[in-house]
Amino acid sequence: MTRRQIIWLEIKKCKILYMMIAPAVAYYVIFSYLPLVGLTIAFQDFVPGNGFFDGPWVGLENFNKYFSSYYFWRLIKNTFMLSFWSLVWGFPMPIIFALLLNEIRVEWYKRSIQTLSYLPHFVPMVVVCGIIIDATGSDGLVNTFRSMLGAGSPLMFLQEPQFFRSIYVASGIWQEIGWSSIIYLAALTSIDPTLYEAAEVDGAGRIRKMVHITLPCLMPTITVLFILAIGGMMGSDFEKILLLSKPLTYDTSDVISTFVYRKGLQEGDFGFAMAVNIFNMLINLSLVAFANYTAKKSSQGETSLW
Amino acid sequence: MKKLVSLLLIAAFVLAIAGCGKNEESAELGKISMWTWLGSEEVWGGKTKDIMAMQDFAKTMKVDLDIINPSGDAGEAFNLMMTKGDKLPDMVFYSWSPKRVMDYSKKQRIVNIAPYIEKYMPNFNKLLQSNPRLKAQMYTEDGGVYYLPWISMDKIFYEGMMMRGDWLAAVNMPAPTTVDQLHATLLAMKKQADAGKLPGTGGSKFLGFSGFPLQFYKWLYGFGTCHEFQLADDGKTVEYGPTTDNYRKAMVYFNTMYKEGLIDPDIFANDGDTYKKHHLANQTACFVDNLGTFEQIQKDAAGLNNKIDYVAVPYPLYNGEAVPREYNSTAKRIAQPYGFALTVKNEQRLIKILQVMDWKYSAEGQTLFNWGVEGKTFSKDANGAKVYSDLIMKDPKYAPGIAQSKYVKVDFTVEDTQTVWALVNDFGKNVYKVWANTNSKYAYEPTLWYTADEMAIMGKTQTDINTYRDEMRDKFVAGKLDPRDDAVWKNYLETLTKMGQGDWLKVEQAAYDRFTARLK
Numbered sequence: 066m067t068r069r070q071i072i073w074l075e076i077k078k079c080k081i082l083y084m085m086i087a088p089a090v091a092y093y094v095i096f097s098y099l100p101l102v103g104l105t106i107a108f109q110d111f112v113p114g115n116g117f118f119d120g121p122w123v124g125l126e127n128f129n130k131y132f133s134s135y136y137f138w139r140l141i142k143n144t145f146m147l148s149f150w151s152l153v154w155g156f157p158m159p160i161i162f163a164l165l166l167n168e169i170r171v172e173w174y175k176r177s178i179q180t181l182s183y184l185p186h187f188v189p190m191v192v193v194c195g196i197i198i199d200a201t202g203s204d205g206l207v208n209t210f211r212s213m214l215g216a217g218s219p220l221m222f223l224q225e226p227q228f229f230r231s232i233y234v235a236s237g238i239w240q241e242i243g244w245s246s247i248i249y250l251a252a253l254t255s256i257d258p259t260l261y262e263a264a265e266v267d268g269a270g271r272i273r274k275m276v277h278i279t280l281p282c283l284m285p286t287i288t289v290l291f292i293l294a295i296g297g298m299m300g301s302d303f304e305k306i307l308l309l310s311k312p313l314t315y316d317t318s319d320v321i322s323t324f325v326y327r328k329g330l331q332e333g334d335f336g337f338a339m340a341v342n343i344f345n346m347l348i349n350l351s352l353v354a355f356a357n358y359t360a361k362k363s364s365q366g367e368t369s370l371w
Numbered sequence: 372m373k374k375l376v377s378l379l380l381i382a383a384f385v386l387a388i389a390g391c392g393k394n395e396e397s398a399e400l401g402k403i404s405m406w407t408w409l410g411s412e413e414v415w416g417g418k419t420k421d422i423m424a425m426q427d428f429a430k431t432m433k434v435d436l437d438i439i440n441p442s443g444d445a446g447e448a449f450n451l452m453m454t455k456g457d458k459l460p461d462m463v464f465y466s467w468s469p470k471r472v473m474d475y476s477k478k479q480r481i482v483n484i485a486p487y488i489e490k491y492m493p494n495f496n497k498l499l500q501s502n503p504r505l506k507a508q509m510y511t512e513d514g515g516v517y518y519l520p521w522i523s524m525d526k527i528f529y530e531g532m533m534m535r536g537d538w539l540a541a542v543n544m545p546a547p548t549t550v551d552q553l554h555a556t557l558l559a560m561k562k563q564a565d566a567g568k569l570p571g572t573g574g575s576k577f578l579g580f581s582g583f584p585l586q587f588y589k590w591l592y593g594f595g596t597c598h599e600f601q602l603a604d605d606g607k608t609v610e611y612g613p614t615t616d617n618y619r620k621a622m623v624y625f626n627t628m629y630k631e632g633l634i635d636p637d638i639f640a641n642d643g644d645t646y647k648k649h650h651l652a653n654q655t656a657c658f659v660d661n662l663g664t665f666e667q668i669q670k671d672a673a674g675l676n677n678k679i680d681y682v683a684v685p686y687p688l689y690n691g692e693a694v695p696r697e698y699n700s701t702a703k704r705i706a707q708p709y710g711f712a713l714t715v716k717n718e719q720r721l722i723k724i725l726q727v728m729d730w731k732y733s734a735e736g737q738t739l740f741n742w743g744v745e746g747k748t749f750s751k752d753a754n755g756a757k758v759y760s761d762l763i764m765k766d767p768k769y770a771p772g773i774a775q776s777k778y779v780k781v782d783f784t785v786e787d788t789q790t791v792w793a794l795v796n797d798f799g800k801n802v803y804k805v806w807a808n809t810n811s812k813y814a815y816e817p818t819l820w821y822t823a824d825e826m827a828i829m830g831k832t833q834t835d836i837n838t839y840r841d842e843m844r845d846k847f848v849a850g851k852l853d854p855r856d857d858a859v860w861k862n863y864l865e866t867l868t869k870m871g872q873g874d875w876l877k878v879e880q881a882a883y884d885r886f887t888a889r890l891k
Binding site for chain 1 (some may be wrong): 835
């Protein structure tokens with residue numbers, strides 16, 4: 066039999082399986098791989114109406130425009146810092162939440178807490194930002210509380226650059242803590258109960274069991290999610306930042322995506338936007354590769370994405 | 372053999388596609404196809420073809436009009452249609468900015484109609500010849516005309532300031548006409564409010580001047596500046612508002628007001644709900660917006676048993692001049708950047724369509740598209756002025772502004788400003804009268820043509836400069852940086868220069884000079 070015949074036989078044998086995967090493959094080819102051709106517009110002076118290969122070609126000019134921008138370093142720094150603090154504070158929270166939830170023994174109490182914690186995830190971003198703007202306004206919840214405690218003039222939280230990152234990170238945690246903990250809760254159910262029983266026989270208390278059984282069993286999940294989170298470092302929650310940032314807080318709140326949005330809106334510069342995207346993608350890719358490499362080395366090749 | 376068959380099949384298929392792609396344009400008029408986005412007709416669930424004026428237009432001209440509305444997002448549909456480029460409708464109504472005109476004329480999607488205007492479009496030609504500004508705005512620098520515009524000869528004022536009339540009465544002052552008077556008025560109001568004597572305030576905090584930042588900053592006009600490009604007092608030098616001394620004075624003024632508590636500290640929130648809450652709680656004395664917004668707030672307040680009384684405030688006078696200055700460049704726009712571009716390559720057909728479309732600019736055409744049919748949708752009052760009939764003014768379901776779009780289509784012709792006035796009540800007419808009294812001589816020219824090199828310079832500098840301008844403007848007003856400090860101001864100007872503000876200014880000056888040369 067030739068190689069070709071073997072492959073054909075193989076396909077025939079599992080035709081149902083191949084048929085099942087076909088839509089997914091088609092989806093990724095059509096919506097994820099074919100559009101990659103569009104990357105060419107980063108090297109063109111693109112006008113809508115042109116095809117992807119119509120030119121005129123400008124080489125790296127779009128990239129130069131980005132790198133030579135007065136705000137280049139501020140944008141990189143702000144984007145990075147927002148993601149960094151989101152990761153530092155936001156990443157452990159769902160884990161801690163899941164661990165604590167796991168310890169609750171009263172079933173109905175546990176379930177209602179869990180359901181309540183999902184809720185903010187389903188609130189549209191515009192509404193969340195409306196709540197934030199309202200609560201931090203001159204006569205909002207926070208300032209009313211402050212004046213009850215005797216503070217003098219109201220603090221305009223969304224107008225002070227030093228508060229922006231905290232507001233962004235804190236509201237992010239509030240919104241996502243329940244939702245992100247689902248995957249850890251799922252991982253928790255797969256832990257072999259005999260491990261706990263053995264530990265109990267050895268005289269381990271709750272804390273001990275948590276530290277020495279639950280956490281190590283969660284580690285592979287945590288590592289993989291961490292690597293994925295690192296991959297999103299140069300992205301940021303565009304919608305939220307756009308709604309919350311004001312010129313007064315640009316010092317900390319103006320990020321790559323909002324800047325590109327303004328530029329795109331004003332000048333319709335598609336080539337530029339694509340160049341920025343490619344740049345971000347390359348940084349993200351190298352960050353993921355680095356995180357993956359480190360994870361692989363430190364776990365002796367047990368947990369990594371590839 | 373099998374291969375040959377499949378090859379033949381493929382060839383046939385390709386030919387079939389190519390055949391479809393060919394534009395079947397014939398010199399015979401037949402059906403005229405017209406593509407346009409949906410306007411207010413969307414509100415009452417109609418299509419553009421359902422508008423009475425469109426049907427009457429087709430009947431009068433004895434043509435078969437095929438009016439196409441895109442389903443879904445108009446911008447997306449437009450891009451897709453123009454990218455594909457085959458089977459284009461004869462005419463495309465869209466936003467034709469100079470850049471878009473240049474892009475699509477270069478790709479030969481839209482045709483130059485300039486050679487036919489004089490001979491085949493007498494009505495449009497008459498308008499162009501009698502209005503040098505219209506002509507300068509319509510013609511590209513190499514003498515082309517690429518679309519049939521929506522024309523608005525008279526300036527229409529949609530936005531302006533309103534102030535609490537009951538509070539003005541309480542402090543016994545008239546509506547302010549200068550920036551200093553506004554300052555004094557707000558100070559007096561705050562004093563009364565702090566003493567608990569301002570009607571309606573009932574202990575809530577006085578916030579003064581409020582609203583969206585972009586509307587708020589219209590008050591820069593009172594200092595003879597704006598936050599865009601403008602014309603200097605000589606009327607021909609282009610200057611960048613935010614670098615002028617007048618702008619600095621304005622920043623000092625706003626900062627003083629901010630410190631004195633006369634400007635809503637939430638002004639930078641850019642959040643309509645926040646402002647509305649303040650208006651309804653009787654905390655704000657004045658803001659800039661459109662008439663509909665003020666009326667809506669009055670209505671909402673009435674629902675809360677709160678009577679809010681607004682008085683129109685004219686734009687502030689600058690430097691003792693008799694008429695307020697207006698720096699909004701759209702005030703100078705006669706040829707609106709919206710209209711029908713033609714895609715027809717067959718000259719005979721093109722000419723015939725242009726002749727049909729020319730009627731829109733005739734006296735009868737203008738009446739039909741602005742007012743509809745006499746005795747049905749409009750009548751003349753005792754002074755001979757046109758007024759809409761009850762069909763529009765007393766529609767059982769829709770407000771006059773929406774009901775109007777069932778019958779007429781003002782943006783397809785020369786808009787008669789009277790239609791705007793006819794839709795509002797006496798109070799509204801009065802408000803428009805106060806707001807419309809401005810002098811737009813120093814406003815920048817809205818329609819300029821740039822060369823590719825010039826656009827490259829703008830592309831490099833624009834966003835940086837705008838970002839910095841907005842950031843610094845708000846910092847000055849909020850007092851994060853002091854505009855009175857010479858070192859701060861010097862640093863501000865130097866940073867703008869570093870960002871290439873000077874290069875951008877040169878580009879604008881050059882483009883503007885070319886425009887004025889064509890204006891002569």
